[in-house]
Amino acid sequence: MAVLTLDITDRRPFANGQSFDSAGPYEQIRGTVTFAIDPSNRANQAIVDLGLAPRDGEGRVRFVSDFNLVKPLHPAQGNRRLLVELPNRGRKLTGRLNRAPAEAAQSAEGHPGDGWLYRNGWSVASIGWQWDVIRSDRLLGLVAPPAFIDGLPVTGQNIVEIRPSVRERTALLANREHDCYRVARVDDPSAVLYVRDWEDGPHSMVPRSQWRFARETADGRVLPSRGHVYLEGGFEPGRYYDLVYTAESALVVGAGLLAFRDIASFLRSDAAANPLAGNVERAYGFGISQTGRMVRHFLYLGLNVDEAGRQVYDGLLPHVAGARLGEFNHRFAQPSVQATAGFAHLFPFADDEMRDPLTGKTDGFLRRQRAIGGMPKLIYTNTGAEYWRGDGSLLHTDPAGKADLPQTPETRIYHFASTQHSIGALPQRQVNADDGSRGRYPFGVVDYAPLLRCALMNLDRWVSEGVEPPPSRHPRIDDGTAVPRAAVIEAFKAFPDQAVPDPEKLWVIRTVDLGPDAERGVGVYPVKEGKTYPCFASAVDADGNEVAGIRLPDVTVPVATHTGWNLRHPGSSASDHQIPMQGFSRFFAATRAQRLALNDPRPSIEERYASKDQYLALVRQAAEALAAQRYVLPGDIDILVANAAERWDAALAANVATPAIAS
Numbered sequence: 195m196a197v198l199t200l201d202i203t204d205r206r207p208f209a210n211g212q213s214f215d216s217a218g219p220y221e222q223i224r225g226t227v228t229f230a231i232d233p234s235n236r237a238n239q240a241i242v243d244l245g246l247a248p249r250d251g252e253g254r255v256r257f258v259s260d261f262n263l264v265k266p267l268h269p270a271q272g273n274r275r276l277l278v279e280l281p282n283r284g285r286k287l288t289g290r291l292n293r294a295p296a297e298a299a300q301s302a303e304g305h306p307g308d309g310w311l312y313r314n315g316w317s318v319a320s321i322g323w324q325w326d327v328i329r330s331d332r333l334l335g336l337v338a339p340p341a342f343i344d345g346l347p348v349t350g351q352n353i354v355e356i357r358p359s360v361r362e363r364t365a366l367l368a369n370r371e372h373d374c375y376r377v378a379r380v381d382d383p384s385a386v387l388y389v390r391d392w393e394d395g396p397h398s399m400v401p402r403s404q405w406r407f408a409r410e411t412a413d414g415r416v417l418p419s420r421g422h423v424y425l426e427g428g429f430e431p432g433r434y435y436d437l438v439y440t441a442e443s444a445l446v447v448g449a450g451l452l453a454f455r456d457i458a459s460f461l462r463s464d465a466a467a468n469p470l471a472g473n474v475e476r477a478y479g480f481g482i483s484q485t486g487r488m489v490r491h492f493l494y495l496g497l498n499v500d501e502a503g504r505q506v507y508d509g510l511l512p513h514v515a516g517a518r519l520g521e522f523n524h525r526f527a528q529p530s531v532q533a534t535a536g537f538a539h540l541f542p543f544a545d546d547e548m549r550d551p552l553t554g555k556t557d558g559f560l561r562r563q564r565a566i567g568g569m570p571k572l573i574y575t576n577t578g579a580e581y582w583r584g585d586g587s588l589l590h591t592d593p594a595g596k597a598d599l600p601q602t603p604e605t606r607i608y609h610f611a612s613t614q615h616s617i618g619a620l621p622q623r624q625v626n627a628d629d630g631s632r633g634r635y636p637f638g639v640v641d642y643a644p645l646l647r648c649a650l651m652n653l654d655r656w657v658s659e660g661v662e663p664p665p666s667r668h669p670r671i672d673d674g675t676a677v678p679r680a681a682v683i684e685a686f687k688a689f690p691d692q693a694v695p696d697p698e699k700l701w702v703i704r705t706v707d708l709g710p711d712a713e714r715g716v717g718v719y720p721v722k723e724g725k726t727y728p729c730f731a732s733a734v735d736a737d738g739n740e741v742a743g744i745r746l747p748d749v750t751v752p753v754a755t756h757t758g759w760n761l762r763h764p765g766s767s768a769s770d771h772q773i774p775m776q777g778f779s780r781f782f783a784a785t786r787a788q789r790l791a792l793n794d795p796r797p798s799i800e801e802r803y804a805s806k807d808q809y810l811a812l813v814r815q816a817a818e819a820l821a822a823q824r825y826v827l828p829g830d831i832d833i834l835v836a837n838a839a840e841r842w843d844a845a846l847a848a849n850v851a852t853p854a855i856a857s
Contacts, residue, residue, distance in 0.1 A: 196456035196501055198230040200261065200467045208264050208304065214312035218271045222304060223263040223469055227321070227460075230254040231452055232501060240495040240562075241448035242523050242715030246348065247339035255446070259453045260322035260334035262286065263461075264304065265470060266315065273315030274475035275654060278458050278507075280485035283370070283530055284333030286320045287482045290617055291650065293643050293833075302331035310647060317470060321457045323450030323488070324529045326372040336453060338445040341525070349378050352441035352526040353719035355534040357774075358429040359630035364409045365423050367437070369530035370629065375441035376420040380407040385439040387423070388720060392699040392771050393434055393533050397720060400425070400435075407439075432762055432771060436534060438719045441526055448523035451492050454479065458507060459500040476657055478650070479510045479570075483615065483775075484530060486515030487538070491522045494542075496562030498570055505568035509653040512572075513646060514615050516580035517543035517588035518703075524715035532774065535706050535721050543588035543727075545602040551594045552705050552725045560604065571656050572605040573649050573663065577642070578732065578740060578758015579615035579775050581669070584701040587676060587730040590668055595728025598670050606652075608825075609668040609743030610645050611732060612756035614638040614777030620840055624763075626776060634693060634761040634769065635778035639844070640748045641837050644830035651827060664824045667744050669732040675742035676730035685734050690792045692780075693761055696770045703727045731758075737782075737796050744825050747816040747834055751809065753799055753845040754781040784849035799845060806842050813838040 208220035232254055233244045247255040266272035279288045289299025294307025311318060320334055327335030341348040352375050356365045368374035377385070387405050388397040409422035416424055423437055462474045481489040489512040492498070498506050520538045521527040531538070541550045547558030563569050580586035590599050590607050601607070614637060622636035652663035669676035680697040687694060704726050709718030732740035738755035739745075748756060757777040762769050782799050783789040789798040803809040817834040820826045826834065 195460060195463065195465060196229050196231055196452070197460040197465070198228040198256065200227050201225045207267070209306040212306060212309070214306075214309050216271060217266050217273070217312055217315040219267045220264055220312055221267045223265070224302070225261050227259045227261045227453070227457060228256060229259065229449075229453060229456055230256050231449070235501045237497070237499055237501045237503075238452065240497065240523070241446065241452060243341040243348070243444065243446050243525060244448065246341040246343060247446050248342065255339050257339045257449045257453070258337045259457070260329060260336070261457070262320040262334060263317065263469060264312070265317040269470065269473035271315070272317060272473065274473055275315065276317045276319065276458070276461055276470065276474045276477045277311070277650075278319045278321065278454070278461070278477065278479050280323055280454055280479075280481040280488055281320050281334045282482050282485050283372075284322070284324060284327035284329070284335055286334070288318050288320070288480065290482065290643060291647055300332060317474070319457060319461060321453050323453045325445050325447055325450065326368060326374065326528065326530065328371065328373060336450050338447060338449050341444045341446055347442060348444035348525070349440060349442045350444060350525055350716065351719055352439060353534060353536070354437045354439075354528070355531055356423075356429055356435035356437065357533065357629070358431050358433070359632070360431055361428040363424055363426070363428045365425070365429055365435075367421050367423060369528055369532070372528075372530055374421050375443070375526055375528075377407050378440045378442040380418045380420055382407065382439050385437065387425070388436045388438070390434040390436075393701050394704070395434075395699070397436070434533065436720055444525050447521075447527040447529065450529070451488070451495065451497055451522060454488070454492060455497050455500060455506050459504065476508045476654065477506065478653065479507045480513070480650075481515070482513045483515065484520065486512035487518055487520040488522050488529070490515050490559070491519045493563050493570075493572070494519060494559055495523065496566040498563055499566055499568040505570070507570045508657045509571040509573070511575070511650055511653055513575045514577055514580055515574070516576060516583060516585040518585050524717060535704065535723055536717060536719075537708065537712075537715075539703055539706050541593065541705075543585065543593070544590065544599050545605055546599065548592065552727065560602070569604055571653060573653050574605065574607045575610065575646060575649050576608070577610050577613040577615055578777060579613075581609075581729075581731040582679065582701070582759040582772060584729045585703045587669060588703065588727060590666070591671060591676065591728070591730060593727055595730070596671075598672055601666050606663045607666040607668050608645070608649060609732065610642045611740040611743035611745040612749045612758065612777075613640045613642050614758050614760075615775035617641055617643055618779065620844055622779065626773070629774070631773050632763040632765070633773045633776050633778065634763050635780060637760065637779070638756055638777035639754070639779040639841060640746060640756050642746065644826045644833055645744055645746070647830065648825055648827050652824060667742070667825075669730055669742035671730070675733050677733045679729065679731045682731055682734055686738055688795055689738060689755070690794050693770070695759065695761060695772050699771055701772065702729055744820070746820070747813040747838055748841065750816045751812045751838070752782070753841050754779045755796070781845035781848045784846055788849060806839070809842060810835055810838060
């Protein structure tokens with residue numbers, strides 16, 4: 195077995211011993227897992243540079259991951275279902291399924307939220323997989339094995355993306371506050387710094403005399419640094435910088451994929467050290483955003499079979515992953531990279547094998563796993579943000595943009611209409627806590643957690659009982675609901691005080707040439723970009739809300755326009771550019787008089803609804819219809835109604851309240 199040891203460092207009651215219905219109380223186990231991998235085993239052949247890592251006395255490659263498990267104190271009271279999540283940049287995110295406060299759910303202690311997973315008897319494991327996470331009680335990471343050639347650490351070309359939200363002269367050679375690949379020489383003569391005015395804009399070179407590998411200290415000195423870059427005048431907010439340099443000490447980044455595979459295999463086993471021994475009947479994998487793309491990458495490489503030839507996961511739920519892969523399995527990969535064109539942008543995007551008309555390559559996302567065996571059930575869930583990112587529609591349209599692709603028997607695809615990348619909430623925010631970027635409009639408020647919870651339950655019923663989930667719901671070419679984003683932008687121009695993105699500066703996916711050694715995971719940077727893949731988003735109705743996908747009552751019985759896109763704040767030099775991953779919610783005028791004064795074509799709230807009670811009655815009808823179609827759980831109908839009540843109050847508070855609307 196690939197798990198050599200599980201070293202428990204802490205074991206305590208979860209949520210202060212709270213009891214979760216029939217599942218009873220839970221406990222939390224924290225520790226580290228040591229893996230020992232056989233590089234010669236067929237199941238491991240897809241991992242780049244695994245054969246270059248040091249071996250133990252039995253010829254295996256070892257590495258260590260952080261581990262967290264929340265399980266029923268009395269396992270027989272659980273449902274024998276295991277959910278393994280990949281922490282996003284080290285943060286545990288299954289709290290979203292429990293509607294838990296984000297910061298509390300990501301803490302070392304965790305937070306039960308409304309306890310939905312635990313009330314339903316699930317065990318939840320989190321496994322560190324990302325080498326560049328700065329490990330702590332809160333952040334789960336992995337100590338990846340190094341790669342050596344002829345006894346020396348591997349060096350090579352690397353590219354780092356710098357996306358400042360505030361002006362700064364010093365930047366880390368990493369995405370956000372992660373560990374980095376250090377430059378081999380601070381006087382690296384081959385290093386080049388490029389800058390773009392927008393994500394897909396043309397590169398221009400920053401003169402070498404204006405920057406160096408250094409950092410500015412608190413007292414104003416500039417000191418040489420192999421982990422930082424210093425730019426005279428500072429990195430400008432809203433612009434995109436790419437630094438190409440010779441890095442040292444490559445790691446086997448793909449070890450994280452094996453950690454995801456082998457922890458599930460271990461927890462399904464009868465091993466004496468397994469705290470779930472004999473109590474896992476079904477296992478499911480879950481990832482959000484970055485780790486949703488990792489779940490996709492895991493399946494693309496055909497890794498759902500372990501070293502003993504056993505299927506690992508019964509079902510996978512990659513959320514807000516779009517149609518891309520990620521920086522998870524090549525030399526000098528940086529898992530948190532978002533925009534830089536590279537391995538994550540390569541064809542294929544969709545399930546079935548097909549020919550790419552832009553590159554001539556033939557491949558399919560599920561081709562390897564189908565051939566190897568161990569194919570799980572798969573539900574993709576996405577928001578409007580992934581479509582506006584440029585890749586979402588490639589999940590279900592052909593690469594030429596001519597036709598919809600048939601639904602494959604192993605998968606469902608659900609688009610959550612008029613939602614942003616992260617779950618929306620009140621009060622509205624306007625600054626992204628993750629990267630400091632500021633939106634022009636307050637961020638979206640649509641809470642799609644009920645859709646995500648139902649998707650997981652549908653996935654389990656599909657696997658366990660053979661009950662197929664409801665049909666895929668997403669924008670389609672054949673019914674006119676998948677349209678070019680420029681058409682949506684044109685529709686928004688009818689709304690007052692509404693800024694829109696520059697259609698020429700929208701994010702896209704292009705073909706990329708990574709050089710002659712790309713097949714073995716070694717790239718040449720910056721990549722050569724070629725033709726653009728077609729991109730579609732959902733068409734919108736007269737209110738600006740998306741017509742395709744699963745439409746929550748926020749969209750079918752609206753008090754606001756909700757989007758999957760937003761703009762950078764006017765204080766940025768890039769105010770006509772999209773802000774990453776965010777949408778916005780802008781409430782309608784409260785009264786007809788206010789609407790007319792604004793010259794707004796969208797009916798006011800008082801023109802739509804006679805009272806709050808009537809509005810909530812319509813919301814309940816819409817929620818019950820979604821439950822009947824099995825897109826939300828009956829037990830979550832009250833959540834949708836309560837959300838709507840909050841949105842109503844927020845809409846009136848955003849306007850001048852008048853007696854014309856009964857509150």
